[in-house]
Amino acid sequence: DTKYPGIGREATKAEVAAWDIDVRPDFKGLPKGSGTTARGQEVWEGRCASCHGTFGESNEVFTPIVGGTTKEDIKTGRVASLTSEKQPQRTTLMKVATVSTLWDYIHRAMPWNAPRTLSVDDTYAVLGYVLSMAEIVPEDFTLSDQNIAEVQKLMPNRNGMTQAHGMWNEGGKPDVKATACMTNCTKHVTIGSTLPDYARNAHENLALQNRPYGPFRGADTTKPPLA
Amino acid sequence: DTKYPGIGREATKAEVAAWDIDVRPDFKGLPKGSGTTARGQEVWEGRCASCHGTFGESNEVFTPIVGGTTKEDIKTGRVASLTSEKQPQRTTLMKVATVSTLWDYIHRAMPWNAPRTLSVDDTYAVLGYVLSMAEIVPEDFTLSDQNIAEVQKLMPNRNGMTQAHGMWNEGGKPDVKATACMTNCTKHVTIGSTLPDYARNAHENLALQNRPYGPFRGADTTKPPLA
Amino acid sequence: ALGATATGAAIAAEGEKVILEKQQWQTTLGQPVAARPYGMPSQWEAALQRRESPGLTRVPAASVAFSPLQGFFGIITPNGLHFERHHQGWYDIDPAQHRLMVNGLVRQEKVFTMDDLMRLPSVSRIHFIECGANTGLEWGNVAVPSVQYTHGMLSCCEFTGVPLSVLLDMCGADLKKGKYILAEGGDGSGMTRTIPMDNALKDVLVVWGMNGEMLRPENGYPLRLLVPGVQGVSSVKWLRRIEVGDMPYATKDEAVHYIDLLPSGLHRQYTTVQECKSVITTPSGGQQLLDKGFYNISGMAWSGRGKIKHVDISVDGGNNWRRARLETPVLSKAITRFNMDWVWDGSPAILMSRATDETGYVQPMVKQLREVRGTRSIYHNNSIQAWKLDVNGELSNVQVG
Amino acid sequence: ALGATATGAAIAAEGEKVILEKQQWQTTLGQPVAARPYGMPSQWEAALQRRESPGLTRVPAASVAFSPLQGFFGIITPNGLHFERHHQGWYDIDPAQHRLMVNGLVRQEKVFTMDDLMRLPSVSRIHFIECGANTGLEWGNVAVPSVQYTHGMLSCCEFTGVPLSVLLDMCGADLKKGKYILAEGGDGSGMTRTIPMDNALKDVLVVWGMNGEMLRPENGYPLRLLVPGVQGVSSVKWLRRIEVGDMPYATKDEAVHYIDLLPSGLHRQYTTVQECKSVITTPSGGQQLLDKGFYNISGMAWSGRGKIKHVDISVDGGNNWRRARLETPVLSKAITRFNMDWVWDGSPAILMSRATDETGYVQPMVKQLREVRGTRSIYHNNSIQAWKLDVNGELSNVQVG
Numbered sequence A, B: 001d002t003k004y005p006g007i008g009r010e011a012t013k014a015e016v017a018a019w020d021i022d023v024r025p026d027f028k029g030l031p032k033g034s035g036t037t038a039r040g041q042e043v044w045e046g047r048c049a050s051c052h053g054t055f056g057e058s059n060e061v062f063t064p065i066v067g068g069t070t071k072e073d074i075k076t077g078r079v080a081s082l083t084s085e086k087q088p089q090r091t092t093l094m095k096v097a098t099v100s101t102l103w104d105y106i107h108r109a110m111p112w113n114a115p116r117t118l119s120v121d122d123t124y125a126v127l128g129y130v131l132s133m134a135e136i137v138p139e140d141f142t143l144s145d146q147n148i149a150e151v152q153k154l155m156p157n158r159n160g161m162t163q164a165h166g167m168w169n170e171g172g173k174p175d176v177k178a179t180a181c182m183t184n185c186t187k188h189v190t191i192g193s194t195l196p197d198y199a200r201n202a203h204e205n206l207a208l209q210n211r212p213y214g215p216f217r218g219a220d221t222t223k224p225p226l227a
Numbered sequence C, D: 001a002l003g004a005t006a007t008g009a010a011i012a013a014e015g016e017k018v019i020l021e022k023q024q025w026q027t028t029l030g031q032p033v034a035a036r037p038y039g040m041p042s043q044w045e046a047a048l049q050r051r052e053s054p055g056l057t058r059v060p061a062a063s064v065a066f067s068p069l070q071g072f073f074g075i076i077t078p079n080g081l082h083f084e085r086h087h088q089g090w091y092d093i094d095p096a097q098h099r100l101m102v103n104g105l106v107r108q109e110k111v112f113t114m115d116d117l118m119r120l121p122s123v124s125r126i127h128f129i130e131c132g133a134n135t136g137l138e139w140g141n142v143a144v145p146s147v148q149y150t151h152g153m154l155s156c157c158e159f160t161g162v163p164l165s166v167l168l169d170m171c172g173a174d175l176k177k178g179k180y181i182l183a184e185g186g187d188g189s190g191m192t193r194t195i196p197m198d199n200a201l202k203d204v205l206v207v208w209g210m211n212g213e214m215l216r217p218e219n220g221y222p223l224r225l226l227v228p229g230v231q232g233v234s235s236v237k238w239l240r241r242i243e244v245g246d247m248p249y250a251t252k253d254e255a256v257h258y259i260d261l262l263p264s265g266l267h268r269q270y271t272t273v274q275e276c277k278s279v280i281t282t283p284s285g286g287q288q289l290l291d292k293g294f295y296n297i298s299g300m301a302w303s304g305r306g307k308i309k310h311v312d313i314s315v316d317g318g319n320n321w322r323r324a325r326l327e328t329p330v331l332s333k334a335i336t337r338f339n340m341d342w343v344w345d346g347s348p349a350i351l352m353s354r355a356t357d358e359t360g361y362v363q364p365m366v367k368q369l370r371e372v373r374g375t376r377s378i379y380h381n382n383s384i385q386a387w388k389l390d391v392n393g394e395l396s397n398v399q400v401g
């Protein structure tokens, strides 16, 4: 470099290969390989289920991965339960539109306590197994770099994303436009929501989360408010 | 207070008396009292000499208090040794112009490890003794609020201060005026002073005082500079 | 009844003992310099800590520790109290072992050491970082009791580093095809985020310095990205790689999280700008006023779209508003501290602040956001916060309207 | 020969192990949030500490601990590394026991608790504090090896507090007769300093907040005065009393110290303004360059008389100068960070910086100061600092001219 002599060096091919592990929605970066759901089940039960549950349903360590998607969703590419108040949690498969995201992330970061220890083939296998639990692919399936683009077409929420908003770029158009009224702005002030009683002390005693001197104390939330 | 209701309260007379201990050059704030040089010697030897030396000459804990002033200085009110390169240290009495300063400070802060434990009379006594060591007052003297103004007239450096400078106030006139020459400013760059060899490692190893990474290391000052 | 207090208590006629009697710190010798070569807060400041919100996450290494904004002053976040958000725990990486790689659509793929990076032309800038999920707990209803938990995923620091544009320039990035960059972290999560190239070239920094010293391990030591004005997750910590590409990457934290569910069932993807927002930090939820009288209402305002223009404060639930004083400096994509005089007469009050940024955008009521985005958005809740002050002097979290 | 380095070392053909092999922090789970509810710097930052200068003082409770400026970034001083200067040691005073008294020429003498003070209208401002004796070791000859010891009694923080004018107003200060105030500390030294009333009314603050949190005990917790632009000793720590008076007080630290000996034998008294000054902090004395090539020259500039207008840098001992970039914000009586690109070709060099403030005052050479003030001044040495770079890559402290 003539502008900044002496700084930085060429990356070697092997170095780039070692670190450039991302996989994009167009599958750029996806390594060749494959894995069966049978092998996937082994991996899942051996290395994933303890945190995510046997069926990917566990809420113990993180929100569930599997659940809330239907055969109908696979057809439409829109997860219907996302508009239902009944579905208590949004699972991973209810949200994710791109199968590449899951391949990339599992390979990059899972198992959580031993990231980057899954082989490429095992990543295909376990991802295939997760998809099979959600009945996106058959019970007996071999996911590979060859057929993953076809699987993409089955993702239940593949049509569920919009980028039609003004919030990706600084110059984007905000979607609400409030005005700065200064006087007599509301006839009746109504309180829509207050802190539930059980939440008063749910973050432990606020008296101990404020300075013991100064303009204010912390309220003693182990007791009811002062009379 | 109508502007800031609820904030602050009147100080009581006793409170102001307890804290308003400063003594000004015009002796405002000086409490009534007195002490002999004999008592002063007791206080000095019991409570001061361990740090400042029997004759106020010690350099062990702080710069000397006594020394470097003459009978002549007492007449002129200017300490002649301040212009001499021979006087190695400037003692307190060579510098201080105002006897109030010493009364205030000894009463306020000495003994160093037990400040505010000297009585008013003992403060007169020990200050008188210090002045007697410098032969500003006689060996056998009683300093008091009645005669301290007379003693002020004997302070060796009482005429030694000037306020004729531009550095007390932000708007004052600076006493040097440099110019911001940009090119060909000095024909020959001369180095007036360099770090003495013994000073290279006198602050311990600079290698351990700089980050072990980044654009620079610390020089290993336990060794000579790299060849 | 209002809480009793030392100050409120009657003073004996002669005065207070703490003044009339000499105290230990006035009559003894204190501690030497460098007793603590690296200093710590006073023993009396122990209440100000980073804290988790119970029940919010299930495992503390994929979690949040909130900053105690209720005790903060000014705009600078003390490094010891910067909020934490990790996906796979934090590391204290040896800087000598750390590398940054730039690859993808560049003329020359490169590797930089920390030695290299810190030699490059550096800049220092004060910016906020706000997690996209800040105040997310409140999209539906009031859920948490204090500003530490409503707004505590917020910081503002002076960052020092090299503009990303310098690195892209050094590697000869293809600015025609390369419309996006991917930033990747060196932790177990290998956090990856897409940043539009325009944005990357504008004001994105690769930083090592934070408030005068190196980044703290919890905040990405020795290197992180800083994407001003954009949700915190994009400011990838422990930064190890920058790739130049021609399409967004739809990474896990762009395709499964940090997406906003609309009432239609669609999710908004790549919502990143943190819109103009403010909050009163003192007095705030869970604080207790001891007395009527004068108070300084104080808070923070910020915008991902530039500078704060003004902040208005209401003490009557939004019916009437007064303009607050803004402290200097007022900087782009940085917190601005505001203050306002107030005399509390003892009657109930509802305190709210409303910020306007230099684009003219006015911080909305939550109702307005819900009209467009519904109640299940999690991210980007920049609505006006209200604190209800009761006659007993206690403030609590409420939603108005 | 230049120092060898990991970076400089030849890279194996396939590349570096730290990249080719997976590292622990990429393959394991890190530490949880709030592992440290109050955070600390990385284990790799231990070199950056406050340090005494051996031989400077005889007892460490009446001494100085210098800040490691050689490792600082930007303008904000991290609180843990703020320099220390105590006269009788430091205390961690219980804020509930601390009081501020205002007395003297006022209509109503008053006592304030911390509860009281923190309710008053507060302001936040970024200002430097420089000890009047900073760089004092160098009035005669070069004495110390690194910028930590030449310039390390310098800081710049965001302070929060109440303007002193508000307190004076509350007490009804007699502004006609009351031309001076006395500020007094609560420590054993009862540090006392006179401040002209004009100054006191203008921008002096009574502060408790420093960089977002409370002052550290070493820096006056829970309350100190902040006299912007003036030598640090006037910013009295552990502030307990303000008196309004009609003449200067000639306190020990105004009559025996912080006075400047002129060649005539006269001492200048009440010299307090810290005039315009700058220093290159990286690279600086005692640092070792590992290689030729590109470097960022970086440093700090400040003036007690206002804002920095520009900073010039010379690499040839002052013969030729180039203008440096100033980082934002540029604030009055605050540090301004400057940077300049530089390619080192391996030949000897002498690096100097020269600041100009908004009054047009140009930082002088030490020779110019000595022409007026002689060599025995101790205080207010704001002269241009020079660092000599040798062919071996080591920088050392020199005086030019």
Ligand code: HEC
Binding pocket: A043, A044, A047, A048, A049, A050, A051, A052, A061, A062, A063, A064, A065, A091, A092, A102, A105, A106, A110, A111, A112, A113, A118, A126, A127, C059, C062, C086, C087, C088, C189, C252, C256, C257
């Ligand atoms: C020790 C616990 C643990 C194990 C074992 C584990 N995970 Fe996870 N997993 C987590 C946690 C925690 C997260 C959330 C991480 C975060 O916050 O970014 C997660 C996230 C995920 C996600 C993304 C879910 C979402 O909605 O963001 C997927 C997919 C996943 N894991 C798959 C796997 C697979 C496949 C395996 C085994 C190969 C596995 N996990 C093993 C704990 C675990």
Ligand code: HEC
Binding pocket: B043, B044, B047, B048, B049, B050, B051, B052, B061, B062, B063, B064, B065, B091, B092, B102, B105, B106, B110, B111, B112, B113, B118, B126, B127, D059, D062, D086, D087, D088, D189, D252, D256, D257
């Ligand atoms: C334990 C040691 C110690 C003792 C005992 C002590 N002093 Fe000091 N004295 C000091 C130190 C240290 C200083 C400098 C303090 C500072 O840096 O502000 C000092 C400063 C002074 C000064 C100001 C000198 C100057 O030039 O600033 C005077 C006057 C003084 N002492 C008088 C006394 C008297 C009178 C006593 C006894 C009543 C006394 N000292 C006892 C350590 C001591």
Ligand SMILES: [Ca+2]
Binding pocket: A006, A007, A008, D007, D008, D291
């Ligand atoms: Ca190199």
Ligand SMILES: [Ca+2]
Binding pocket: A020, A021, A022, A023, A029, C243
């Ligand atoms: Ca890639």
Ligand SMILES: [Ca+2]
Binding pocket: B006, B007, B008, C007, C008, C291
């Ligand atoms: Ca009161």
Ligand SMILES: [Ca+2]
Binding pocket: B020, B021, B022, B023, B028, B029, D243
């Ligand atoms: Ca007085």
Ligand SMILES: [Ca+2]
Binding pocket: C087, C253, C257
């Ligand atoms: Ca997440």
Ligand SMILES: [Ca+2]
Binding pocket: D087, D253, D257
């Ligand atoms: Ca001193």
Ligand SMILES: [Co+2]
Binding pocket: C085, C131, C132, C133, C232, C233
């Ligand atoms: Co986040």
Ligand SMILES: [Co+2]
Binding pocket: D085, D131, D132, D133, D232, D233
């Ligand atoms: Co000082």
